[in-house]
Amino acid sequence: MFVDVAIGKGSGDIFTYSVPRELSSAVCPGKRVLVPLGSRRHTGCIVGIPKQTSREKLRDIISVLDEEPLFDEQDLSFFRWASRYYLYPPGKALGVILPSGIDVRSTKWVMPTGCEPAETDRFTGEQRRLLAALSDFPAGCALQTLTKACGRTSLEKDLKHLAGRGLLTLEERLQPPKVRRKNERIIRLAAPSASSEPRLTEKQRAVLDLIESIPQCTLSLLSGRIKNAADTVKRLEKKGFVLSEEREIYREPAAPPSFGREPDPLQLNEDQAKALDAILRAVEKRDYAPFLLHGVTGSGKTEVYLRAIASVLDSGGDALLMVPEIALTGQLIDRVRRRFDDRLIALYHSGLSEGERYDQWRKMQRGAARILIGTRSAVFVPIRDLRLIIVDEEHDASYKQDDRLPYNARDLAVVLGRFHDAPVVLGSATPDLQTYYNTRHRGFTCLKLPNRVENRPLPAVTIVDMKQPGARRGKNLLLSSPLATAIEETLTRGDQSLLLLNRRGFTTFLYCGECGHVFTCANCSVTMTHHMSQNLLKCHYCDYSIKAPPLCPVCKSGKILSFGAGTEKLHEEVTALFPHARTARLDSDVTSKRGSYETILSALYRREIDILVGTQMIAKGHDIPHVTLVGVVSADGALNIPDFRAAERTFQILTQVSGRGGRGRDPGRVFIQTINPDNPSIQRARNHDYDGFYHDEIFARRELGFPPFQRLINIRVSSPSEEKAAELARLLADTARSFIAAAKDKMAASVLGPAEPPLARIKGSYRRQILLKGPDTVFLHETAERVLKAAGRRASEVRIDVDPLNFM
Template identity: 35%
Template sequence: MAAKVAYVAVENAILHFDHAFSYRIPEGMNVQPGCRVAIPFGRGNRKRQGIVLRIGEEQNADLKEICELLDHEPVLNDEMLRMCGFMKSHCFCTYYDAVRAMLPAGINYRLSFEYAVSGDLGDRFYDLPDEWRRIVTIIRSKNNKAERQVLLQELGLSDSSILDEMEEDGVLKKSDTALRKIGDKTIKMIRLSDESETLLHGMKLSQKQESVINLLSTVGSASVKEVCYYTGVTTSVPDTLVRKGIAVYFDDEVFRVPQYNASEKRDVTLTDEQQKAFDELSELYESDSPEVSLLYGITGSGKTSVFFKLIEKAVADDKDVIVMVPEIALTPQMIAMFRAHFGDKVAVFHSALSLGERLDEYKRVSRGIAKIAIGTRSAVFAPFNNLGLIIMDEEQEHTYKSESKPRFNAKELAKFRCSYHKALLLFSSATPSVETFYYANEGRYHKHTLTKRYGTATLPDVIIADMNEEIAIGNTGAYSNILLQNIEENLDTGRQSILLLNRRGYNSYVTCNSCREPLSCPNCSITLTYHSANNRLMCHYCGYSIPYQTQCPACGSHSLRLRGTGTQRAEVEIAEIFPQARILRMDTDTTMTRSSHEKKLTAFANGEYDILVGTQMVAKGLDFPNVTLVGVLNADHMLYLDDYRSFENTFSLLTQVVGRSGRGKNKGRAIIQTYTPENPIISLAAQQDYDAFYRSEIGIRKAMLYPPFAAICLVGFVGENAKLTERAAFLFTQQMTELLKNEFVDIPLRVLGPSQAAVFKVSNKYRYKLILKCRNDNRFRDMINRMLVQFSSIREFSSVTVYADMDPLNL
């Protein structure tokens, strides 16, 4: 007789051991695909967590049996289970890596052990060692149930050897348990019982009891807190009614909804050009097989208004919508606008939410309460069942790509979801990625163009300030004279300014005037950055920091000098020049606390500050009508990075930040400071001429065989031993070459390396890289997966981590 079997992907499985394992389903256990289970795994049958991928039948009676069903209903539907397979093959990760990325952290279980005291110890308790008695007392105080990690922490122990001894001696009992990180939030409710009418007949009640019963008869049910508030009684009155059987308590789930400032609801009116784009997109949205579209328009052209109207249409059709933005900083303005129109139908997804809020927003979406999900790249996993539209605003931004496992690109997952639901995927940008614009021009994507700024707003005038000339006249500060003049004029007229410097800290590096050595992090091959707020030198990679001192650790001389400018120094300098100015700084250091993005941007929008100094988080998507001046303090360091995207990223950032100026009724101005004013990228960004930039860049990409003319896969090697890591990189390349010669001769491939990574050491781990220019198809991915599985089984290199990353953020 065939046994009912679940095919389970197991948590923490290594890549060459990652596949669906067969487990027999116990009689009466309602296991479904998408549910999580606890299963015995490996030779020792240690309990592990897994996700059920599918259900089937097998004749084999020797299969291990599922221990426990962790979910009463599936946490992943058919679409998400299919996406697990898609991510496994495209992101070179395990099934459970994909599952972990999809689910909010608060819903995840961890398997652990619980300890309980074995029965009544009686007089034996007094014969136990002092430490054993202490442990028994602690466990009994916790209702005779204590989780191992909590117990060890309370006892101040690093391992559980003493607990194991007590278990062997029969004092304690140990059992497996599955613990969820965050529980559901509930509120204590009260209602009249089904027998209340019979029980109340002839019963004498106090005046306070009658007031509670009258309230519950009217409203049906209410929270105990509300009952006490509206009737003026204490909780003892409801307790008495429950004890008499007249009322009953029950728990009602409530959602932890993140709070954002609401904006005023405004009707969106489209211009003729916007209406044309909207009509074209509506036609695509209504078609049987919508395709990918690009909404391309200059900064301030009202792209948001166009896709807002499209969202209105989708919601009216009872379709679900995902709106993605690249930065947390952009969500408050977007959410305020959407909540004003759609109220509680809007859910929020980003990393600044608490675990409880993330869990409850996920549940509001999965239960159909919310119809629109707004957030950063994690919003692509919003568990909608009826998707009609996905929008990626500022689609060119690198933050849509994950740098940690699983290394997914939200664009690719959005395409997968839209294909599954036959939904429209809309990219929106003033500076689309070169790949996206190429596909739009080639007809693979639809293109809809906006050429004019919305309303009476016009593009700002742009001035390129040559900092070499400033040095020649003795100005060695961070600000050119022309920028200072314009800031002063803005302060006099009550208008606001934004200053961009894409480096945080006070000084970007420290060198010794005697030996010329820079101060570097001992754990990373990177220079330390000086932070004036805590007077420390800090590493932005591993977090290492030391107090600042003038003595050089290399030569002993007191000749250390701070060099370079970060946002902290820029803030201090401008405050010294304009002491009357109200200055706000926004960078990673000032936006660590919860809701800090929203609070700071709201304060700036309300006119509480005159000048906003910040990194790239102030450069994109923000709309402040009173900002009429933008200053870029240093355009050069972004241009000359060792990456084929450096020109594209610089052009995009400059264009975007210049576009923050003059979005209201007043004419805007932008000033770009540079030591290389002759660089054509700077002048093209000043002219906001994306088409000319694209024509130049696409020719270089084609000649050098970079995307979109080839895909790029980076194979990374990370280990604590530099020589072993290097040997692993070269052996991998050698084995891959043999595999290509024998089984994959048809794959077109260019191999660069292996070589040291640009930042060779991070957190005391050495890094090598192998760059592959390839065609990203099933054949290539099969080859890479074969290599990763084969190489991970070599014991000599068990301490070296090897990973593959398609479309890496940097090389």
């Protein structure tokens, strides 16, 4: 018997192994196995059982790690599709897809022998330091630990030399998985009314009463309520009053804070009813059908989602609800949990512990839950009877993963619908241009919600031209006079305000006023952001940080000046200007602690915050009824990014943040500060005019040959050596051009580059990028595959990004 095993280490390819007779009944696709690969042992996943193989001298699998498979054949077909489309090795793709922390890990262990060096031995300084570091670990240590202790990237050569001298030994050790199934003791009564037995003590009777009152009572629950309950249960079990058994339990994520009482569902308006009816007809047919639910902000898209999910559950099916960032949509999760039985809901996102992710994966796969809510990685979770897929805020770039398997979960959700013959609903007030184009030319159905619920008005938008005299309150102040006045008026009425500045930190960067030296990251070609509260300069790409220096390192001048502004500085200005207001800040610097985001949002909902300052985190998915003022402190940042989607992203964020205002009974106002008041994206956002923006932008895309008219594949080359990065990039670009030139259709594709990206150096690696562009997806993939083949052993320095969103 043979098995094909995908292994995430090394090349990430699929290898064939033989199966010992004693393990043959335990193997099936979807189970993980421990296998030998080279001189090490690794965890792999069975992806096929071939009837025969032409390969000789196959090695045996060592053990089967799972009692039940982690996915079935249909899931595997979907995973394979994603691996092929995104040109990512199948073993490495499964390493991204499956829950982390569940693999047996192979570690190289370094142990001192205790032998003293011979007098004739001669060692380099690096080798002496290695031996000194190893002496701190008499019982040995993992190679990774020793490498870190020596402050080096590789010790292989020196370890081989020292092992040859008999001073240390190297061996492989297996480390058990960090995550395993969690079991709990379930306690139940051996017979009814056992607590009336006269021989019982008062404490024993209390334990029995508690067991009787709680179905599936666990020992940990008893221990949390009654002191030393475990000893009492043991005595009761000996006397025959209770029975206990070990059962597997699911680790459940903590519930987000409440955002208040869920209002009674409103009666659907005519547009909502039509949209829901179209979705449910597709659900009933059990057929793939892609929809765009295009509704203005506050139009009741969520109510349509919830009613569609309820109908699916009533018919015995399951549903997937995807959100761009789980922390940003606590209010949506709160609404789902209030509408449906909590036991039917599973959550899946990176904010969970590894144990919680593993359990939520298996909970859905086993059918123990019926609704999965998650971020982009949830698209891979096996769902038994998937009949509806919903992607909320489908335009959001957070659905695209940039590292490792660079997939777009929004696009994969559409593919998943095809695999399961299920309708897919993509919801947004500002749809991705590609999605809206698909409704006009590629068979997607557009369902429009043009009005807010109860016909509430969209907020009135005022554009503040910061170039005009009188707009600025002072030279270095961020709030204009009109916006500051509007905040004061809002506070007087007892309403709330949101202020958007999409840059965290205090200032953009520091520089020397004498010689002009700019403080940049040691590892990346970017300036470091000043965080005044911590007195630090931080790189937001590699996390390198230093204390803010009092003197210039070049000329020793003390004239250190700042440029630009971030949310920290804006919050300081707001606090000084409105000292009696309750203010808060919302950005990734203040929400690094688990649950902190939901805590701030919940406080805003309870009206414990008057003014909230934040980055784009405040622009997404929030429905706060007493927010009547939204201020955009600078609308120009996104416009100046070197990216053909800059106008689209500007329009989206301005429209989305504007939509946070006036969602209650009082109308909202929006103030947009800009130095480009006539920019079409800003003007279209002012008028809430998506169709007008689409017509402007689609014309430009057609003229320039960008998506949706042509497809893109970005090839990124990186190396610690700038010269090697440039050399490899030139080789790969020439390979791509030669391959295209040999094709029959000479217009099949074009090659742009190689060129330095805007961020030419990140985390110590120099970068180049090559852009493949053409209308034929298959031919572009073939070209990229030829490029990977040309890279050969240097393929680890090359990353393929199909349908890229990030060109930085």
